[in-house]
Amino acid sequence: GYKYSESKAGSCNGNFLGIGADSCVRPVLVEQAQDPGLLITNGEFVGRWGSRDSVGVEVTDTARGKVSLVNCSFWGPIDRCIHHHAPWGQLTASACNFVHWDNTGIGSPCIRIDSGAAIVQGNTFSEGSLHVLVGEPVRSAILMGNQAASGFRVENHAGKKTQAVANEEDSIGWNEEARKHYTLRLGAKGDSRYLRHWFGPEGKETDLAPNSTWRWTTASSTLVLPVNPNKPYELTLASEVPAEAVEPQSGIYLGEKRLAEFAPGGNELRAKIPPQDSETLTLTLRVREWVPSQHRAESQDHRGLGIQVYRVTLKTDDGPEQVFNANRGEWTP
Structure with a gap:
């Protein structure tokens, strides 16, 4: 240098x-x-x-x-x-x-x-x-x-x-209908606006395989998601949870309240989200940090990882069947 x-x-x-x-x-x-x-x-x-x-x-x-x-x-x-x-x-x-x-x-x-x-x-x-x-x-x-x-x-x-x-503004225009039912693909272009304290994107983006991209969490990673105020939601989190990342306190948190706990394996975890006062929902994914190279002989990955997350979906009770793409800002055909 x-x-x-x-x-x-x-x-x-x-x-x-x-x-x-x-x-x-x-x-x-x-x-x-x-x-x-x-x-x-x-x-x-x-x-x-x-x-x-x-x-x-x-x-x-x-x-x-x-x-x-x-x-x-x-x-x-x-x-x-x-x-x-x-x-x-x-x-x-x-x-x-x-x-x-x-x-x-x-x-x-x-x-x-x-x-x-x-x-x-x-x-x-x-x-x-x-x-x-x-x-x-x-x-x-x-x-x-x-x-x-x-x-x-x-x-x-x-x-x-x-x-x-004159700096570039976020191009995605959210409205009430879009906030009723949408999916965010982790690792695909456009996901970073909703994420705090995550590792970088991985995988190869394709519309044919919804789990073709992902990100790893840290021990404590945050999702900052748009919602309609005063509306309850159901959250679906598609992820792969290594056994090494699970501890008694692991789970999805709203503030200090745990909404759902993580179990080892690949799954779609669902959680009920209570109504919020604002148009922003902040969730924290808390797990035990683990280093792949210390647990798996074939691994050369020395990062302190959490869990592997593919997709996040939010839907209200009266949400439309059509899904809004939170990465691209468009309705899925």
Whole structure:
């Protein structure tokens, strides 16, 4: 990787064109930069294979200069693509492509701005639950013209110091009828808008096999689902539950109330959902974390997994027979 620091001779500025760092915990680490800045263009940055905490570009709290990223790409086992926590630094990310992040499913943002100033403009993001997190100490954050297939999502703790303009919005238009009966396919395109703290999508999407895609949960994964207020629902969860993931407290939870418990094996678990006061239902799937490589001799999977989930269906008592596709935002023929 590349480390930019300060010696007795001072710190660095310059033009870094077409650089790349493959399989690094920190492909780029900036501890200091001069005011003219580090101008990084056409960079390719890949996280360390097998890591749980790789960061594509980290700008530490000692840095005071400018870091500019243009037309760079980030992929592989990355926790955060960019982490900026320099109170007196300035970051610009423009025309970059963010492919992977949050590789352990803990809910990490693609770009984390804890302090200082930042401009995030004209970038593309793949599927992920959170694109930018802006911390309260940030002096200024301008987020403009970014595209994300399921809508550009920001967690803003800096109030008016953050300006978000002309970013792609969620294209799915929910109405009362659609919320009465719909199915969400895990692992298929468009699922990330409803998920928090899940591992990445797996399988190959096809309309002919409803269980052809899936995601693994962590020990505690969340579903954030649309509902009609003051209406009871029945939930159906299609999953494969490894015996290693089951413990006495395992199950589907609404707050601290368990609605259904998990049993080992492949099944469609059903649960009654009481009426909600709002148009959002938040459910948590809680299980025991297990590592496949520690339980199965043939496995090289060192992740801390939960259960394998294929589909989630919600239906009211008066829901239509036709099913709304929550991934695509259309009615199933």
